[in-house]
Amino acid sequence: MEFDNNKYLILLNKISAGDEAAFTELYKEMSRKVYAFALNRLHDPAQAEEIVVDTLHEVWKFPDRFRGESKFSTWLLGIARYKILNTYRSAEPDHDDLQDFEQTLVSADPDGFALLADKQRHAGVQDCMDKLSDEHRDCLHLVFYEGYTLGEVAEVQNVPENTVKTRLFHARQKVKNCLRNYLSREG
Numbered sequence: 720m721e722f723d724n725n726k727y728l729i730l731l732n733k734i735s736a737g738d739e740a741a742f743t744e745l746y747k748e749m750s751r752k753v754y755a756f757a758l759n760r761l762h763d764p765a766q767a768e769e770i771v772v773d774t775l776h777e778v779w780k781f782p783d784r785f786r787g788e789s790k791f792s793t794w795l796l797g798i799a800r801y802k803i804l805n806t807y808r809s810a811e812p813d814h815d816d817l818q819d820f821e822q823t824l825v826s827a828d829p830d831g832f833a834l835l836a837d838k839q840r841h842a843g844v845q846d847c848m849d850k851l852s853d854e855h856r857d858c859l860h861l862v863f864y865e866g867y868t869l870g871e872v873a874e875v876q877n878v879p880e881n882t883v884k885t886r887l888f889h890a891r892q893k894v895k896n897c898l899r900n901y902l903s904r905e906g
Contacts, residue, residue, distance in 0.1 A: 724785075724787045724790065724791050727745070727785070727791035728785075728787060730742075730744060730745050731745075731778075731782040731783070731785055732782075734778070734779060734782040735782045735783055742775075742778075742779055745775070745778065746775055749775070749792070749795055750771050750775065752792060752795075752796070752865075753770065753771045753774050753775070753795060753796065753799045754767050754768065754770075754771045755864075755865075756796055756799055756800075756860070756865065757770035757771065757799055757802075757803055759860050759864060760803050760856070760857075760860070761803060761806065762845075766806060769806075770799055770802050770803055770806065771799075773802045774795065774798045774799045774802055777798050777802075778795070778798070789871070789874045790871060790874075793867070793871050793874050793875050796861075796865075796875055797874075797875050797877075800857065800875065800876075804853065807853075840901075843897075843898065843901040844894075844898065846897070846901075847893070847894045847897035847898055847901070848894065850893065850897060851890055851893060851894070854876060854878075854886055855886050855887075855889060855890035855893070856890070857872075857875070857876060858872055858876070858883055858886040858887050858890055859887065859890050859891075859894075861875060862887060869883050869884060869887075
């Protein structure tokens with residue numbers, strides 16, 4: 720399988736030689752994609768920005784690690800995924816602040832119940848997604864939010880394409896059943 724990586728190979732060669740302008744060009748082109756990927760997983764803009772910096776710093780330090788065997792973006796998001804997993808491993812459990820919860824309940828809108836119901840549904844979907852394993856959640860995100868093919872997801876996750884298909888099937892089933900339970904409780 721061939722990919723159009725010539726542009727990135729040229730930039731990486733220049734980065735290897737210490738060309739800061741080439742790195743700036745790469746950063747401008749790829750930082751938003753890495754940020755969106757990290758934000759979807761971490762739900763924290765500051766942490767997502769750290770992942771962007773750490774990921775692209777890795778590219779700056781070791782540009783020769785890209786061998787062109789996959790799309791450059793697949794390789795780059797693989798680095799970001801590794802950085803995100805390290806962030807999860809080192810994170811302490813976070814707790815919602817009571818004042819934030821009170822502010823969520825207080826609404827100046829005349830239809831506060833509808834706002835609360837929407838917020839609960841969103842939280843329900845997020846809770847269902849959070850119950851998925853990292854591999855299942857990554858599959859869903861890469862396919863449905865990033866538009867990756869199954870083959871590209873297999874490369875990012877370093878598994879066979881059939882494993883990706885199985886993960887997607889099980890992830891959709893788990894989310895569907897979880898949402899069905901939420902909706903049945905709502906009445």
